[in-house]
Amino acid sequence: MSTTEQISGASIGRLPLYLRELTELSDKGVATVSSEALAEASGVQSALLRRDLSQFGSYGTRGVGYNVQQLRRAILRIIGGTRVRRVIIVGAGNLGQALVRHAGFADLNFKVVGLVDVAPELVGTEVNGVVVTHPDRMIETIRSTGAELAVVATPASAAQEVVDLALEAGITSVLNMAPVALHVPADVAVRNVDFAQELQILSYHQARRRVVEHA
């Protein structure tokens, strides 16, 4: 995060959680929500939620709660969700296909415009209306579709090569699901999702739990 950033990285990470619940409330026609109810539904402590939301102006009225529509629009504006962002997914295995079919992306203004895989039996096929193209054509695909975000769902061994190509084509944000650390210039944003890492963190909790149980 640059020093000019007004909102902390951790707060930014929680805004999508609030947005998810606010969208559900909005769909149900709910006009206002208390900080406690929104925090509970989002799985966040209410003091933390109030601190997060106070960073970008208050949309709450004491005794009434937050205006659902206003707060929802404010969060959308901050995370740039008011314009469509085009996404290219690299790797059309089970994980890549799960992502192409992700029901929530379209609601959030993400549009999958490309799906890339090296497997000859996949190239040319369609997944959820998106044609699979070969990595040889990735730069062309990114440029012609105007993709801004790349999702890496390849094996670890292919990830860096794929990302280098994507950056060459102008991608500046990467969601990396390959279990490997990517090396990118400082101005490229990378988020890593590593399933094995998550299981290991849970394993640590399990190991501590045993110690406590047996103490």
Add this chain to the structure above:
Amino acid sequence: MSTTEQISGASIGRLPLYLRELTELSDKGVATVSSEALAEASGVQSALLRRDLSQFGSYGTRGVGYNVQQLRRAILRIIGGTRVRRVIIVGAGNLGQALVRHAGFADLNFKVVGLVDVAPELVGTEVNGVVVTHPDRMIETIRSTGAELAVVATPASAAQEVVDLALEAGITSVLNMAPVALHVPADVAVRNVDFAQELQILSYHQARRRVVEHA
């Protein structure tokens, strides 16, 4: 995290990254590694790595670096990776199937012992040697296999119900990939992976980037 915890949650989250690189070095027969090289390969700042590792005793020698084998074993011990942990995956769609086939789990002593789905065409089939069972039999499956960790790869609408069943069967750690906040007792560990949330965080970076570019 409880107050008796000696190691911070953020540090715990980075240990799997160090472990991944140490395992690779070990496989290559490398005996020692500098903190700078290990940090670079793990995608972590080297000062942060040194602080993380100093929390549980030093395995480094000035001018020589860390002993790869010793440090690897120490991290495995801390995250409980020295014993097999049985995992049940709920949801056998693309995401669940990607997880069952995850190449890295076995190396890390995770064993997928169950796969659960409600779809009649999936129940009874095998994915990577694991038979798909119906949620009606989930409690039985968890108890008979000794599963400790549950991975939720269902649609959001099914997630809470599935988790309630898993907890009833004795599960105490949950990896949640459904885009919904789960409600669990305080002694249950939950890690959330939400692809849409990750894309939104990147979208925030993209939005800021535009502002800077146009400033």
